[in-house]
Amino acid sequence: MSDKITDVAALSFEDALAELEQIVRSLESGQQKLEDAINAYERGAALRRHCEAKLAEAEARVAAIVERADGTLTTRPVE
Numbered sequence: 001m002s003d004k005i006t007d008v009a010a011l012s013f014e015d016a017l018a019e020l021e022q023i024v025r026s027l028e029s030g031q032q033k034l035e036d037a038i039n040a041y042e043r044g045a046a047l048r049r050h051c052e053a054k055l056a057e058a059e060a061r062v063a064a065i066v067e068r069a070d071g072t073l074t075t076r077p078v079e
Helices: 002-010 013-029 034-063
Strands: 065-067 073-075
Touching (some): 013 034, 034 065
């Protein structure tokens, strides 16, 4: 299972979100065996953390865009 969780880091935000949505739908259906549901929940938790990290990264990049007095845009280092 750890290989499946570590491959989450390689996913794009969109792919991770799509998989997370699929897991949620599957868990909500209640049709999985208990062990499969637990594994899906673990995978979903990893995907959620990955999505949150990607969003935080994007937010920091956007926040780094600064408008100069003359109206042009520049970037500042992300802290």
